[in-house]
Amino acid sequence: MSKNTTLSENVEEYLEILYKLGPDGERVTTSMISENLKIAPASATQMLKKLADNGYVEYSPYKGGILTEKGLKIAKKVTRKHRLLERFLCDILKIKKEKIHEQACEMEHTLSDDAERALCHLLEHPAKCPGDSVIPECDLKFTTCEECKKRKEVDVEEVGKRNENLIPVLDLKEHKKGKVSFIRGDYKVIRRLLDMGITIGAIISVIKVAPLGGPVEVAIRGSKLALGRDIASNVFVEAVDEAGC
Amino acid sequence: MLILVEFSENDSQKSWNGKGHRKKYRHKHGQKHKTVSDLTIALAGNANVGKSVIFNELTGSNQIIGNWPGKTIERAEGKLYFEGYDIDVIDLPGIYSFSTYSMEEIVSREYIALEKPEVVINVVDAAVLERNLFFTMQLLEMEVPMVVCINQIDIAKQKGIIIDTEKLQAALGVPVVPTVAVRGEGLHELMETATEIAKNKPKIKTAKLEYGSEVENRIKELTRLIRSKNLELGYPSRWIAIKLIENDPEIQKLVKSKSEEVVNQAYKLAEEIENIHHEPSFSVIASERYSLANGIAGGAQMQSEIKITFSEKLDRIATHRVYGYITSALVIGGLLLWTFVIGNFLSGLLSDAFSFFQPVDPQISGGLVSILWNGAFGGIVAGVTLVIPFVIPFYLMLSLIENSGILTRVAFMMDTAMHKIGLHGKALIPMILGFGCNVPAIDQTRILETRRERLLASFAITFAPCAARTIIILGLVAVFVNVWWAIALYAIDLVIIFALGRVALKVVPGESIGLIMEMHSFKVPSISVAAKQTWVRIKSLIYLVFPVYIIGSAFVQALYVSGILGPINAALTPITVLWLGLPAITGILLIFGAVRKEFTLLILVALVGPNLAAVLTPVQFIILALVGMLYIPCLSTITILVREFGWKAATSISLANLITAIFLGGIAFRLLSLVF
Numbered sequence: 001m002s003k004n005t006t007l008s009e010n011v012e013e014y015l016e017i018l019y020k021l022g023p024d025g026e027r028v029t030t031s032m033i034s035e036n037l038k039i040a041p042a043s044a045t046q047m048l049k050k051l052a053d054n055g056y057v058e059y060s061p062y063k064g065g066i067l068t069e070k071g072l073k074i075a076k077k078v079t080r081k082h083r084l085l086e087r088f089l090c091d092i093l094k095i096k097k098e099k100i101h102e103q104a105c106e107m108e109h110t111l112s113d114d115a116e117r118a119l120c121h122l123l124e125h126p127a128k129c130p131g132d133s134v135i136p137e138c139d140l141k142f143t144t145c146e147e148c149k150k151r152k153e154v155d156v157e158e159v160g161k162r163n164e165n166l167i168p169v170l171d172l173k174e175h176k177k178g179k180v181s182f183i184r185g186d187y188k189v190i191r192r193l194l195d196m197g198i199t200i201g202a203i204i205s206v207i208k209v210a211p212l213g214g215p216v217e218v219a220i221r222g223s224k225l226a227l228g229r230d231i232a233s234n235v236f237v238e239a240v241d242e243a244g245c
Numbered sequence: 246m247l248i249l250v251e252f253s254e255n256d257s258q259k260s261w262n263g264k265g266h267r268k269k270y271r272h273k274h275g276q277k278h279k280t281v282s283d284l285t286i287a288l289a290g291n292a293n294v295g296k297s298v299i300f301n302e303l304t305g306s307n308q309i310i311g312n313w314p315g316k317t318i319e320r321a322e323g324k325l326y327f328e329g330y331d332i333d334v335i336d337l338p339g340i341y342s343f344s345t346y347s348m349e350e351i352v353s354r355e356y357i358a359l360e361k362p363e364v365v366i367n368v369v370d371a372a373v374l375e376r377n378l379f380f381t382m383q384l385l386e387m388e389v390p391m392v393v394c395i396n397q398i399d400i401a402k403q404k405g406i407i408i409d410t411e412k413l414q415a416a417l418g419v420p421v422v423p424t425v426a427v428r429g430e431g432l433h434e435l436m437e438t439a440t441e442i443a444k445n446k447p448k449i450k451t452a453k454l455e456y457g458s459e460v461e462n463r464i465k466e467l468t469r470l471i472r473s474k475n476l477e478l479g480y481p482s483r484w485i486a487i488k489l490i491e492n493d494p495e496i497q498k499l500v501k502s503k504s505e506e507v508v509n510q511a512y513k514l515a516e517e518i519e520n521i522h523h524e525p526s527f528s529v530i531a532s533e534r535y536s537l538a539n540g541i542a543g544g545a546q547m548q549s550e551i552k553i554t555f556s557e558k559l560d561r562i563a564t565h566r567v568y569g570y571i572t573s574a575l576v577i578g579g580l581l582l583w584t585f586v587i588g589n590f591l592s593g594l595l596s597d598a599f600s601f602f603q604p605v606d607p608q609i610s611g612g613l614v615s616i617l618w619n620g621a622f623g624g625i626v627a628g629v630t631l632v633i634p635f636v637i638p639f640y641l642m643l644s645l646i647e648n649s650g651i652l653t654r655v656a657f658m659m660d661t662a663m664h665k666i667g668l669h670g671k672a673l674i675p676m677i678l679g680f681g682c683n684v685p686a687i688d689q690t691r692i693l694e695t696r697r698e699r700l701l702a703s704f705a706i707t708f709a710p711c712a713a714r715t716i717i718i719l720g721l722v723a724v725f726v727n728v729w730w731a732i733a734l735y736a737i738d739l740v741i742i743f744a745l746g747r748v749a750l751k752v753v754p755g756e757s758i759g760l761i762m763e764m765h766s767f768k769v770p771s772i773s774v775a776a777k778q779t780w781v782r783i784k785s786l787i788y789l790v791f792p793v794y795i796i797g798s799a800f801v802q803a804l805y806v807s808g809i810l811g812p813i814n815a816a817l818t819p820i821t822v823l824w825l826g827l828p829a830i831t832g833i834l835l836i837f838g839a840v841r842k843e844f845t846l847l848i849l850v851a852l853v854g855p856n857l858a859a860v861l862t863p864v865q866f867i868i869l870a871l872v873g874m875l876y877i878p879c880l881s882t883i884t885i886l887v888r889e890f891g892w893k894a895a896t897s898i899s900l901a902n903l904i905t906a907i908f909l910g911g912i913a914f915r916l917l918s919l920v921f
Contacts, residue, residue: 141523142523143523143524143525143528144524144525144528146525146528147519147523147524147525150519150525159523189759190525190528191344191527192761193761194527194528194531194532195341195342195344195379195531196341196376196761196763197375197376197379197535199528199531199532199535200524200528200532201532202532202535208564210564210566210569210657210658210660210661211566211569212661213661214657214658214660214661215657215660215670215760217564217657217764221373221375221376221535221539222373222374222375222376222542223373223375223376223763223764224763224764224765225761225762225763225764226653226656226657226660226670226760226761226762226763226764227759227760227761228660228664228669228759228760228761229759230759231759231760231761
C-alpha cells in the first residue's frame with residue numbers, strides 16, 4: 001500500500017480545492033477556501049496549518065497557502081481521478097451532469113491507481129472533464145499514451161512514476177522554456193506533433209498566448225508554431241531553468 | 246502551334262546566381278497535343294517554403310492544375326524547355342513528413358516511390374533549416390535522385406543565419422543549390438544541377454545518415470530480411486524497414502500481403518526499441534531523425550547574432566492583444582473594401598464595353614436566336630462583367646496578403662471565434678474568399694486537414710454574401726427600400742452563417758482537429774509572383790465556371806422560350822404567393838436565379854421594366870432579396886461542391902439552403918407586414 005491511500009479523505013479534499021483555486025501555484029487565501037467549502041474561516045486556517053506541518057502547503061498567516069511540490073502531486077492525482085470519474089459517469093453511465101460532481105467526490109478517494117489507468121484507457125485518454133476543466137496528466141513515466149496502452153499491468157511497476165510535476169504548454173508563462181516530456185492524445189495527434197518537431201525531449205518555449213482563449217505561439221527547433229488550446233493542453237513539459245540550457 | 250517566349254520580363258538586368266548569362270529555358274505555349282517529355286522533375290518540401298513560387302517561375306503560365314486521380318488533392322503540373330530537354334515539372338503538396346497522417350503525404354510518397362521522377366528537387370526554407378531537413382532525411386531514405394534547394398537565403402540572412410552550402414552538401418551527400426526564388430536567383434543553376442543528375446544518375450549514399458546504434462542495428466537487420474525475400478514493393482528495402490519499425494499502418498498492410506514474417510519480425514524489433522527507450526518506436530525514430538537534422542543544420546549554419554528583425558516587430562503588433570485584432574480587422578476589411586471599390590470600377594468599365602448586349606425578345610427573333618444570344622452569350626457577358634472584375638482584384642490582393650505571412654497572424658487571432666463553429670483559425674482564409682465568390686472559396690478549403698472541416702467550412706461559405714448576393718441586396722433593397730435595410734440584410738446573413746454553422750457542427754459527426762500551424766516570418770510579397778498566382782487561379786476558375794454559365798443560361802432560356810415557365814410559376818404559387826407573399830412571376834426568377842444569383846434581379850428587370858417599385862412593395866423587395874440571397878447555392882457553386890464532396894453532400898447543402906430560405910422568408914414576411 002502506498003502512502004497516499006493512508007491520507008485522510010479530508011486532506012485530499014483540501015489539497016484538491018487548493019489545486020482548483022490555484023492550479024498554477026497561486027496563493028490561495030483562507031477566505032477563498034472557506035467560501036468554497038462552506039466552512040468557517042477558522043477551520044480553514046486550522047487545516048492549512050495542519051497541511052503545512054505535513055509539508056503539503058507553504059502557509060503564511062493572513063496570506064494563505066501555496067501547494068508545495070509534494071502537495072501538488074497529491075492534489076493533481078486526486079483531481080485527475082475526480083475528473084476522470086466525472087467523464088466516466090457522464091459518458092459511459094449517462095448520469096445527469098448535475099449529479100456527477102457529488103458522486104465523483106465520493107468515489108475519487110477509493111479509486112485505485114490501476115483502476116484510474118484502466119479508466120483512462122476506456123475513455124481514450126480524455127483531456128477535459130465534462131465541465132471543460134483540464135484533466136491533469138497521469139504520474140506514470142510514459143512519454144505518450146500509445147506507449148501506456150500497449151503495456152500490461154505488470155509492466156507498469158517497471159516503468160515507474162514521474163518524480164517531477166509536469167506543466168502543460170498552455171500553462172507555461174510567456175518566454176518560459178520547457179522540455180517536452182509527455183504528449184497526451186491518440187496516434188494521429190502525437191504523430192503530427194512529432195513531425196512538426198515537438199518530439200520527446202525537445203526544448204519548447206512559449207512566445208505568446210493569444211487573448212480570449214486563443215492559440216499559443218511556441219518556438220521549437222528554430223521555428224515558430226501556433227498550437228490550438230486543446231493541443232497546447234496536451235503537450236506536457238518539465239520546466240527548464242534559463243541557465244540550464 | 247509552338248511559340249517560344251522569353252521567360253521573364255527583366256532578365257537582362259538580373260544575373261542568375263552572379264553568372265550573368267541569359268536564361269536558356271523557355272516555356273511553350275499553346276501546346277495542342279501531349280509531347281513526350283524527356284524528364285520529369287518533382288518539387289517536394291514543407292508548406293510555404295516557396296515551392297509554388299519556383300514552380301511558377303519555372304513553368305510560367307504553362308500549367309495544368311487538376312486533381313490527383315480519385316483524390317481531392319490538387320495536382321499542379323507544368324512544362325518547361327531547358328537546354329534541350331522537355332521537362333515535366335510536378336509540384337507536390339507541401340508536407341512535413343511521409344507518415345500516413347494525411348492524404349497529401351500518401352499522394353506524395355506514392356508518387357515519388359512508384360512513378361519515380363528522374364529528379365526530386367527538395368525545396369528547403371533556409372531560415373528554418375532543422376525542421377526542413379527532417380523532411381530531407383526522409384527523402385534521402387527513399388533513395389531518389391535529388392537536389393536540395395535552399396530557398397529564401399535572403400530572409401535567413403536578415404535573421405543573421407548564414408548557410409554553408411558546401412558543408413551541407415558534404416553532410417547530405419546530394420547537391421545543394423542556394424536560391425531566392427521570388428527574384429529568380431539561383432534557379433538557372435538549380436535546373437542545371439537537376440538535369441545533370443538526370444543525365445549522370447549518381448548513386449546516393451544514405452549510409453551517412455545513421456540512427457543511434459540500438460535503432461540502426463535493428464533497421465539493418467530488418468533491411469537484410471526484406472532484401473532476402475525479394476518482395477518487389479516498389480520502395481527501397483531500407484525505407485520499408487524504417488517504416489515498419491515506425492509501425493506505419495499503410496506500409497504494414499502493404500508488406501503483410503507479401504510476407505507475414507517480415508511484419509512480425511518488424512513488430513518484435515520495434516518492441517525491443519520501445520523497451521529500451523520507453524517510448525513508442527515512431528517517436529524514437531522521429532526524435533533521432535530530428536537530432537540528425539539538428540546536427541547537420543548546426544554544422545552547416547552560422548547564426549551571427551540574434552537580431553530582432555523588423556519582421557519580428559511587425560509580428561508583435563500583428564499578434565498583440567489589442568493591435569492584433571485591429572490588424573486582423575484592417576486586413577479583412579481592407580481586402581473586402583479594395584475588392585468592392587476596384588471590382589465596381591472594373592465592372593462598370595466592362596459593362597460599358599458590353600453595353601451593346603441587349604436581350605432580344607424571343608417572340609420577335611425566334612427561339613434559337615434567343616437561346617444562343619440571351620442564353621449562351623448572355624452567360625458569357627454576365628461572367629465577364631460580374632465575376633471577373635471582382636475576382637481579379639480579390640485574388641491579387643489575397644495573394645499579396647498570403648505571401649506576406651500576415652494571414653497566418655489573422656488566423657492566429659481569430660482561432661477562438663472560428664472554434665464556435667467547429668473550425669479553427671485557418672478556416673478563416675477560405676471564408677474571407679467566400680465574400681468574393683463562393684467557388685474559389687470552396688476550392689481553398691483544401692488547406693484544412695479533414696473532410697469534415699472542409700465540409701463545415703464549405704457549408705458556411707455557401708451562405709457568405711458573395712459579389713452576386715451583394716448585387717441582389719444592393720439592386721433590390723438599397724435602391725428601392727433604403728440602404729439601412731440593405732445593411733440589415735447583410736448583418737442577418739452573417740448571423741445566419743454563424744447560427745447554421747453551429748447547427749451543422751452538431752449534424753456532421755466527428756471530432757475537430759486542433760490548430761497546428763507554422764508561423765512563417767513576414768516577407769515583402771512580390772507583385773510578379775502574386776500576379777502569376779492570380780492568373781493561374783483565375784484561369785482554373787474560368788475553365789470551371791464559364792461552361793456552366795453558358796450551358797445553364799442557355800438551358801433556362803430554352804425553358805423560357807418553350808413556354809413551360811408559366812406552368813412552373815403556377816405550380817410554385819403555394820410557396821411564392823401564399824407562404825412568402827410575393828407575386829407569382831417570382832417563381833421564374835427563382836428558377837433562373839439557380840443558374841446565377843444576379844439573374845433574380847436581371848430577369849425581373851427584363852420582365853417588368855426598370856421601375857420595379859410599380860410591381861413590388863417594400864416588404865416584397867426585402868423578402869425577395871432575402872430569399873434570393875439564401876435559397877440555393879448558384880450552379881457553379883453546386884458544381885464545385887459535387888466535385889469536392891460528391892452528390893450527396895452537395896444535395897444536402899443545397900436543400901439546407903432552400904429550407905432555410907423558405908422558412909426564414911415566410912417568417913420575415915409575417916413579421917415585416919407588421920412593421921410596414
